Amino acid sequence: MQNGAEPEMQMPPKRKTLVVEVLDSLRAQITSGQYKPGDRLPSEARLTEEYGVSRTVVREAVAALRADGLVDPQRGAGVFVIEPAPAAVAPFSDVDTDRLSSMIELLELRAAIEVEAAALAAQRRSPAQEEKIIGALRAVNDGAEDSGINHEADFNLHMAIAEATNNPRFVEVLRMLGAQMIPRHGLTSNGGAVSADYLALLKQEHERIVNAVLDGDETAARAAMRQHLKGSQTRYRRLLRG
Amino acid sequence: MQNGAEPEMQMPPKRKTLVVEVLDSLRAQITSGQYKPGDRLPSEARLTEEYGVSRTVVREAVAALRADGLVDPQRGAGVFVIEPAPAAVAPFSDVDTDRLSSMIELLELRAAIEVEAAALAAQRRSPAQEEKIIGALRAVNDGAEDSGINHEADFNLHMAIAEATNNPRFVEVLRMLGAQMIPRHGLTSNGGAVSADYLALLKQEHERIVNAVLDGDETAARAAMRQHLKGSQTRYRRLLRG
DNA sequence: CCTGAGAAATTGTCATACAAGTTGTTGACA
DNA sequence: TGTCAACAACTTGTATGACAATTTCTCAGG
Numbered sequence: 001m002q003n004g005a006e007p008e009m010q011m012p013p014k015r016k017t018l019v020v021e022v023l024d025s026l027r028a029q030i031t032s033g034q035y036k037p038g039d040r041l042p043s044e045a046r047l048t049e050e051y052g053v054s055r056t057v058v059r060e061a062v063a064a065l066r067a068d069g070l071v072d073p074q075r076g077a078g079v080f081v082i083e084p085a086p087a088a089v090a091p092f093s094d095v096d097t098d099r100l101s102s103m104i105e106l107l108e109l110r111a112a113i114e115v116e117a118a119a120l121a122a123q124r125r126s127p128a129q130e131e132k133i134i135g136a137l138r139a140v141n142d143g144a145e146d147s148g149i150n151h152e153a154d155f156n157l158h159m160a161i162a163e164a165t166n167n168p169r170f171v172e173v174l175r176m177l178g179a180q181m182i183p184r185h186g187l188t189s190n191g192g193a194v195s196a197d198y199l200a201l202l203k204q205e206h207e208r209i210v211n212a213v214l215d216g217d218e219t220a221a222r223a224a225m226r227q228h229l230k231g232s233q234t235r236y237r238r239l240l241r242g
Numbered sequence: 243m244q245n246g247a248e249p250e251m252q253m254p255p256k257r258k259t260l261v262v263e264v265l266d267s268l269r270a271q272i273t274s275g276q277y278k279p280g281d282r283l284p285s286e287a288r289l290t291e292e293y294g295v296s297r298t299v300v301r302e303a304v305a306a307l308r309a310d311g312l313v314d315p316q317r318g319a320g321v322f323v324i325e326p327a328p329a330a331v332a333p334f335s336d337v338d339t340d341r342l343s344s345m346i347e348l349l350e351l352r353a354a355i356e357v358e359a360a361a362l363a364a365q366r367r368s369p370a371q372e373e374k375i376i377g378a379l380r381a382v383n384d385g386a387e388d389s390g391i392n393h394e395a396d397f398n399l400h401m402a403i404a405e406a407t408n409n410p411r412f413v414e415v416l417r418m419l420g421a422q423m424i425p426r427h428g429l430t431s432n433g434g435a436v437s438a439d440y441l442a443l444l445k446q447e448h449e450r451i452v453n454a455v456l457d458g459d460e461t462a463a464r465a466a467m468r469q470h471l472k473g474s475q476t477r478y479r480r481l482l483r484g
Numbered sequence: 485c486c487t488g489a490g491a492a493a494t495t496g497t498c499a500t501a502c503a504a505g506t507t508g509t510t511g512a513c514a
Numbered sequence: 515t516g517t518c519a520a521c522a523a524c525t526t527g528t529a530t531g532a533c534a535a536t537t538t539c540t541c542a543g544g
Binding site: 043044045059062073074075076077078079 | 493494495496
């Protein structure tokens, strides 16, 4: 960016707009826990009075909060604070030193990364990336009908979603973890055949994730991905016992 | 696909609002490189015509873009594009892919991992791990009083929390990312001194995280860590502008 | 207790008006 | 000609009023 311009002129501290003031105030109250997840914010009318500004200002501030993923306005109902985690994590009282536990740990890390990736993908995906995701989903379903689970196709679907975040870091890390995910799978295909119910469940989970991402529904994408990976965890735990 | 009678209620695909449509369209055009950094967006009046919506809708969309850190509206002048898409276009076509934007991407990934790590740590920490976290926090605060920010101590605090998940995967990945986090810091310490307000804010954020973890408050831990890392993101974005 | 219709509340969108700041043009003047 | 001040034209920021669309509350009536 060397364009031979003058040394940067020091700009006078651009006066805050009313929108920014209201926005900062509301955001502070949300992140400080004054408004908890699920809470309803005061109505636009009340905020208008409270801050002594027009409804225009309040609405733009709320629009910004919504862009930040902090609130979810619902027509006729109100503006609600987003809940980051629908479900608490399982107890996990004891650390088993099995080699399956390694897989469980890995799934836990994947969940952290991919849940967020799904949310970002829902926000930023491009049309081309959408098509890639759809294609990957189709590949997973096609392969599943024939012979159990196609782990490679499954992995490709997850990667397609990670790519749709448009943040290459997610792709890199996930690809790295993928090397540890794929190889060892003598377990699920304990005969090449898994129950039809299980396949149907997996299919439903995948479709729910993809639909949420394509709908741009960040919250649903998070929830769907979390459910999917958490489900995998519990399945592995079950294997761990017997 | 008639799956109407599911145990969980499946929400109908919540109709998109006009604001969301315009927002998505504009964001796509920005992240796809159709509008480059520094470019001026069409005026609100023109966008109003172009999309056939009211100025209210356009303004709320722009407010959302602004919250995303994508544009910077200037009264009297226009709305200017701030940041290129996080690598939506050609792969590394130019070397001017700033280290700063790279840092923002990294922070985004860290947020995904560390937010979950904080939650897990709140649930599973051992007394010894608690002490380690407390010690790390003290080290951060002590170092801060003297000379700006001690990034190494900061990193150690984050690692202590990751260790308290009792999932070694989190530690591994974070340590790997840490190698890219630490080295470059000519920017924040642009004189060795940062504002006292900034240090106080950082201190408060850290303490909020640690308190939540030690309290075993999973939700608060998530929120505090998210706020901390998101705050870092916005700080870097601000640096990116000047 | 349950049901359903209607009122009330709330967000979504439109239209208009003016204030405040920036940019480009113009014209006077040296 | 060159410089600069005033002005006109955009452009964003804010306020106000109105109506539509949707959800929630209320309450009478079975």
